[in-house]
Amino acid sequence: MIKINLENTFEAIYVSPNFDQYIFESQLKNNTLIQLKVKFTNIADSLLPNVYNLAFGPFDDTGKINDSINLKHKDSNKVFSTIILFSIIFLKDNPHAAIGIDGSDDLRANLYHRMFRYNYKDLQDFIVIIGVDWYVRLLRNGSIELDDDGSAFFKPKPEPFDFHRKSHDLYRYYMFNLNQ
């Protein structure tokens, strides 16, 4: 279980002027030191306005973030605490923004779900955690609302993170805002 402690974080070795990119170093279990990048990107989805997707991971060969690699950190708690601290700093600089996390697979989504559930009491002074499900509207004629390309028109529906939801009932997307 990930335990967030904002007093125990790695030092940033790079911070962008807009507070949307950070680099820090973490030691892996095999004692390798690896640079990790944290980046907040406006997902430019008009259905999720002002939501910035959180991506983190090591650099790949092209210099982009490899967020699908599975790393064994010596101190995962410190890694995630650092990422949450950077997220809070980004939100302090952009108080109208929300940060979104989309687990790239069920394993990661499960990790984020349990991390928020386990740490919400410690995080509540800083952030408000929101869970997002996607719904499609049922029309009166019995069909469902369709997008322009004929596929179901799903819309995001945010709600306060339900801490009673179990791991088999994950949200599709996780968001958090600054608690201000």
Added chain:
Amino acid sequence: MKDSIQNKINRIQEIALASSTKKSIVDGNIIESNSDNNLSKSIRNTKEAELFFSELKSAIDLAKKNLTKNALE
């Protein structure tokens, strides 16, 4: 907020400010998708975005109430 956490935040902000001129990247307005080249889709999505904002605000308010309620219990 604990002083130690605030000190960490201050230190990171100093690193960023040393980089170059700072510019806020969010202005608080609804950001339109560049891919919205269809007017009706754009109007519809703007409406949905406003609805999302409203629901998000309600969700945040409710979450804050729940936090206060849990703290009192």
